[in-house]
Every structure is written in structure tokens, then in C-alpha cells.
Amino acid sequence: MTISRLSSLKLLTALTFTSWGLTIIISLATPAAGSTGSSTVPVPPFLRYLTESDLNAARQLAKDRHEQAVKDALTNFPIDDIPCSPEDDQATVANTPVKEHPVTLSSKLPDFHDELPSSIFESLKPLLTREECAHVIQMADEHFGGNEWTALPAGEYKMRGFKLKDVPAIREFIVEVFRKRFIPIVQHTNPKFAASIADLALDNCYLMKFTPATGARMDIHCDDGCLSFTIQMNPREEYVGGGTWFEGLADARGDTDNHAAGIVKMDVGHVHFRAGAIRHCGFTITEGKRYVIGGFGIHRSKTEHVRLLMRGNTDDEMQLSLPAVVALNPEYDEGYAMLAHDWDVRQGRADDAKEVLEYCLEHVNPKCSKVAFSLGVRHYRREGKHDKVMDCMKIVLQYDPYDVLAMAAMADAASEVGDVAVEKEMYERIVQVAGVSPERKANAYRDLGLLHKGRDLQVEIDCYQKAVEAHDNYHARYSLGRALFQAGELEKARESFLAAYSQDDTSVGALKAIYRTAKTILEKDASLSDSDDLAKAQRMIELVGGEENHSKIQSMMANPFGTLPLPQ
Incomplete structure (x- = not known):
């Protein structure tokens, strides 16, 4: 990105919150292409210094990143080289029925909220045969020569896996699977987002291994992709536990036991797919090994402005990108968490960051776990407001009862206020969490x-x-x-x-x-x-x-x- 495109950053760094009354208020009545549509939440007051020129610069940055991502996707996974007739695609749709699991989202998706359904789609027939899945795992083991697979970052938990583009034989296989067996059913179930099969490409793809020791589960997260899919690669009898937990799945089913009813389990070869920003996690296994392929689809012509502005920013770019994330979609809660973190950690604007987080809980999503955690441990604890720390950790633990970082923060706050019962309860819960x-x-x-x-x-x-x-x-x-x-x-x-x-x-x-x-x-x-x-x-x-x-x-x-x- 050139300096000229960020010329407005001088204005951004010079203004402070005391100058709100002198700046332009941005209207979102006419959203940008690729945005989530009109918003019921206004642009927050702490971002009213942004001008339309600023937002246009941010949109251009996202567009540039999107165009490069599409080029990389078609280079790494050349699906256009796979011949497939319209009749073949129609047969794939007819022969691969799917079950739709609606979810209740607590926040808007970052992009295309009005185009991507709030649902998990699960295949009722295997996408891959048992033999194909076993062969892929065998090729992976041969690639590592009997050594442990590489470690992948997964927050609090360990996991093992690798990018399929780095193993030619597996990449060749997944390219054909994606084009012939997967894209047709994705397009068929998401016609509002993808008008044709030619709209979609494979952005990235991983093979992951979960064991009780090296990946019992993952932190709850959003995928770094517009459309996400998971293929179960080994039979259910080879492990205990597992499956994928989805935010809002239990709520949509009217079940009060959030984590028991919020899990989708599949047998070998089956696939489920959804919008990448639906929060989820690979759930705990207690015995055996579980292998899954996880991948991300991308639309070739529709730019994900919000998601693409959230990643890979230089310090200069963050001055514009992260405020623009919130301004372009004020109803997407994770944008507030990222903006607050940048203002607090990189810019030293702790009071401003706190206001961002409090605004999100009050006006956007009062149950946002990531925002509540950050507000509690980075601000209320710093201020000695331990009762408020506990309130924030209650939000986190209602959302994810297995979040050991929240348990530890709750125990610390309980110790400060002399609540021995809560402190003891948290420690007892921590030692029982599988994979801690x-x-x-x-x-x-x-x-x-x-x-x-x-x-x-x-x-x-x-x-x-x-x-x-x-x-x-x-x-x-x-x-x-x-x-x-x-x-x-x-x-x-x-x-x-x-x-x-x-x-x-x-x-x-x-x-x-x-x-x-x-x-x-x-x-x-x-x-x-x-x-x-x-x-x-x-x-x-x-x-x-x-x-x-x-x-x-x-x-x-x-x-x-x-x-x-x-x-x-």
C-alpha cells in the first residue's frame, strides 16, 4: 500500500476524542459493495472523525488484498484445470443431499450477512470414501517420515497439522475433490452469495490431527475465510468425543445445554460447511485420534472488506484499517475487540480502548466473550475493579464453560475480593478441562x-x-x-x-x-x-x-x- 493512499492518516493521528464535535458523521445508509447492508447500530461516537475518503482508502486496501488472494488461491489450488460439465455438477447436487442446521448468531457476520445463510450445512452422504480418507492420512504420515506433524498455533491449546498446498499429492487430490464434489453443493445451498460455480475458489486448506495430548480441542474462533468447510477424515470409532461446536446452534434448537446440543458430529468422509465467521471450535476428544480437513472458500469477485481489513496490517495501515472495520460494520462485535486491543497495546490509549469495549457490550452484543474477556483482564483488573472482572468472566464462561483463561481470571478476581468458594470452584474446574x-x-x-x-x-x-x-x-x-x-x-x-x-x-x-x-x-x-x-x-x-x-x-x-x- 502506498503512502499516498494513507494521506488521511495524519488527520487520524492528530485528532483526539475531544474533537468529535468538529468532525464529520458518516452515514451508512448506502453501504459499500460487499458490506453487510444497512446497520441498525450507528457508527460509534468515537469513530465519527472518519471521513468518506478514509473509508474509500480502506475499501481500496481490502480490494487489493482480495485480488491478490484470488490470484494466490487459483495458483495454489488450480480448480479451473479440472474439467467438469454442467451435467456432472447437477448430478453431484442430486446425489449429495445435505441437512441444514440453523444457528442463532449473537452478532452480524463481518461481510455478506444478508447473502450467507445463518446455517450449518451437513452432507447426509460421504463426500470422500473411507479408503480415500485413509490414503490421505497415510500420505501425510509419509510426508513427515514417521515424525510428529508440525505444530499449528491454536490459542490456549496445541494442535498438529499442515497446509495441503505444501504436499503435492494431497493438494492434487483436494483440488479435484473441491471442484467436482464440493463446489456444486456449496453453490446450490448458497445461491444468493454465489450465482454460479465459477464464482468460487479454494482459498486455503489444512489437514489437522487432534489427540488428547496434542490437540484435544481448539479455542472458539472465527475462520480466516469467507466460506468454511470441515471434512471428517477417520471413523468415529477411532476416537472418543470430538465433533465441531457452533455458536448459536443450541439456541436455534431451543436447548438450554449450550455445549451438549451445539455440537455437530460426522462420520468418516462427511462434510459440513458454513459462513467462516460463524464461531466454532473443534471439540474435546479424550481418547484416540481425530483427523479433519478444514478449508476456506473465497468468492472471486466479491470483496470481503471487513475481514480483509482485520489481518496483515502494518502499523500505519492499522491506523485506518481497524477503525474502518467497525465503521463499515458496526454490528460485528469482534471488530471492536481488535480495535480496542490496538488502541490499548500499540497506541497506549487505554481509556479510549475501554470505551470501545464497553460500547460493544452495551450497544452491539452484551454476550460477546472476546470483548468481555478483554475488558475484564485488561481494564477492570488494571483499575482494581475485581467485582467487574468477575462479571466479565461470567459472560465468558456462560459462552464457553471450558475457557481456562477466564477461569483463571475469575479465580484471581475472587481471591482479591475474598470469595474463597468461587476461587476454589474455578481451580477445580480448570483441572477437569480435557486438554488443558x-x-x-x-x-x-x-x-x-x-x-x-x-x-x-x-x-x-x-x-x-x-x-x-x-x-x-x-x-x-x-x-x-x-x-x-x-x-x-x-x-x-x-x-x-x-x-x-x-x-x-x-x-x-x-x-x-x-x-x-x-x-x-x-x-x-x-x-x-x-x-x-x-x-x-x-x-x-x-x-x-x-x-x-x-x-x-x-x-x-x-x-x-x-x-x-x-x-x-
Whole structure:
């Protein structure tokens, strides 16, 4: 993007919120091509400084990105090279019936809200045969030569997978599948969006592997694509759990158990597809492996102004792009979260960012999880308003009862206000979440142990032991050693303190604990009562873990280790 196209940025950076009354108010009565249509939510007051020139510059940036994306799509996945007659396409539609699952969206889609149906479409017959799916997985394993698949970022959770365009044999296969078997049914179910099969292209495509250890689930998210699809690549009997959870699916069905009724499960070879901005997540598996292909379709001529302005921005571009995201579609809640994050983190405008988030919850979507989380942890916690932090985390956990980051934030806020019951409940929920990171699980068990400190020593010890089992680390080991010492289990306490010190050999506290425990053991050892000082000194060296630790303790004796000197 050229500097000339962003000439209006000087105006954007110079204006502050105190100058709203002097700026132009933008009307959305005539939306841009590709926008979601007329909005019932006005342009927020904090964006009324934007001019039509600013929005035109943003639209042009999105158009440029769209044109490049289409070129890349047709290069990476050359579907036009696959011959297919209209009769073949009609036969595909006739032979691939689909079931429509309506969803109730809490926010408008970023683009084409009036053209893309608010539904999940699920094939009632397999798109791929069982043998084809198994062959694709085999080709993937051969590509990695028996090694673990590459890691893909997935928020709080780990996952494994790769882009199909990077494996020629699989790419060739998916290009043919997409053109011959998939596009016809997508166009048939979305005629308002795509008037013909030639309108669509394959933007990107991944093969992903979920296991309890490396991808039990994903964070709830929107896809970086206009149309999204998921193909189940292995039989349901090979894993326990799984499926795809969709926002608003349970609401549309009138079910109060949001996460039990909001999951679509498919058998091998079946596909479901929908607008990419319908929030969803790959749901938890507890046993086995689950393989899925996930891909994104793109319209060749319709520009997704909002989505394309949300990604890949330079600092200069963000000055215009992110405000334009909200101005072009004031009813799309995630645009507010991105704008607030930029204003807070990159520009240091914390008060302005807070106003953006509060406006979204009040006027756009009072149940927006991403906005509520950001508002709670980045603003209310910073201000010491812990009761408001808890209110925000309640919104998040009503939306996603498995969000461990929200549980941790809720526990932290509950601790600050002295609500032990809620704090304890959050830690107990964290350790039960399938796929939670070992580090977070260990921290929760340690915090549970601290809550039992002075109340139930054995429960406290049990919690610390579980923390060590989940993720062996300094804090868990030190806490376990302290509790074991209090219980009189001196040898186990000594071992735990030594383990803690081995993980952080700069810890004065661990070194003191090792010495005090060793000294207590030495004092209680009746067999050494008549021994000479040399024997006692040698035993002390053994108890503190060797000569090196003994020397460190000797050099620190000027510090208040206790009343007894080290034996010489």
C-alpha cells in the first residue's frame, strides 16, 4: 500500500476524542459493495472523525488484498484445470443431499450477512470414501517420515497439522475433490452469495490431527475465510468425543445445554460447511485420534472488506484499517475487540480502548466473550475493579464453560475480593478441562493446595503432589516440600526441596529450606548423638545434596538461616 493512499492518516493521528464535535458523521445508509447492508447500530461516537475518503482508502486496501488472494488461491489450488460439465455438477447436487442446521448468531457476520445463510450445512452422504480418507492420512504420515506433524498455533491449546498446498499429492487430490464434489453443493445451498460455480475458489486448506495430548480441542474462533468447510477424515470409532461446536446452534434448537446440543458430529468422509465467521471450535476428544480437513472458500469477485481489513496490517495501515472495520460494520462485535486491543497495546490509549469495549457490550452484543474477556483482564483488573472482572468472566464462561483463561481470571478476581468458594470452584474446574496445558493444570492444583493451607494438611499435600504430577516445576515442588515438612515427613520434604532447587539454583528460599530440613533431620538422628563433629559434618553434606550445595550454604551463613552454625 502506498503512502499516498494513507494521506488521511495524519488527520487520524492528530485528532483526539475531544474533537468529535468538529468532525464529520458518516452515514451508512448506502453501504459499500460487499458490506453487510444497512446497520441498525450507528457508527460509534468515537469513530465519527472518519471521513468518506478514509473509508474509500480502506475499501481500496481490502480490494487489493482480495485480488491478490484470488490470484494466490487459483495458483495454489488450480480448480479451473479440472474439467467438469454442467451435467456432472447437477448430478453431484442430486446425489449429495445435505441437512441444514440453523444457528442463532449473537452478532452480524463481518461481510455478506444478508447473502450467507445463518446455517450449518451437513452432507447426509460421504463426500470422500473411507479408503480415500485413509490414503490421505497415510500420505501425510509419509510426508513427515514417521515424525510428529508440525505444530499449528491454536490459542490456549496445541494442535498438529499442515497446509495441503505444501504436499503435492494431497493438494492434487483436494483440488479435484473441491471442484467436482464440493463446489456444486456449496453453490446450490448458497445461491444468493454465489450465482454460479465459477464464482468460487479454494482459498486455503489444512489437514489437522487432534489427540488428547496434542490437540484435544481448539479455542472458539472465527475462520480466516469467507466460506468454511470441515471434512471428517477417520471413523468415529477411532476416537472418543470430538465433533465441531457452533455458536448459536443450541439456541436455534431451543436447548438450554449450550455445549451438549451445539455440537455437530460426522462420520468418516462427511462434510459440513458454513459462513467462516460463524464461531466454532473443534471439540474435546479424550481418547484416540481425530483427523479433519478444514478449508476456506473465497468468492472471486466479491470483496470481503471487513475481514480483509482485520489481518496483515502494518502499523500505519492499522491506523485506518481497524477503525474502518467497525465503521463499515458496526454490528460485528469482534471488530471492536481488535480495535480496542490496538488502541490499548500499540497506541497506549487505554481509556479510549475501554470505551470501545464497553460500547460493544452495551450497544452491539452484551454476550460477546472476546470483548468481555478483554475488558475484564485488561481494564477492570488494571483499575482494581475485581467485582467487574468477575462479571466479565461470567459472560465468558456462560459462552464457553471450558475457557481456562477466564477461569483463571475469575479465580484471581475472587481471591482479591475474598470469595474463597468461587476461587476454589474455578481451580477445580480448570483441572477437569480435557486438554488443558500441564503448566496451567499444575498451577491450579498448587493454588488449590494453598487454599487448604491451615485447614487440611493432607488435602494440601495431595494437591501439591498432583501439581507435580501434572507439571514438575519449582513452585509445586517447593510448596510440597513445605507441607511435607509441616507434616513431619522430613525425608520426603528434603527430596522435594532438592528437586525445587535443581529447577532454580538461584533460589535462596529453596537453599534455606534444604538446610533447615537437613539440620532438623540431623538433630533427630539418634545414631549420630555420640558421633564426632567430622561425622556430623559429612552427614550434613549428604543431606544438603553434596559439596556444591554445602559450599553455597556456608558462603551464605551471614544470612539468617537459623540459630545453629553449620558443622565444620
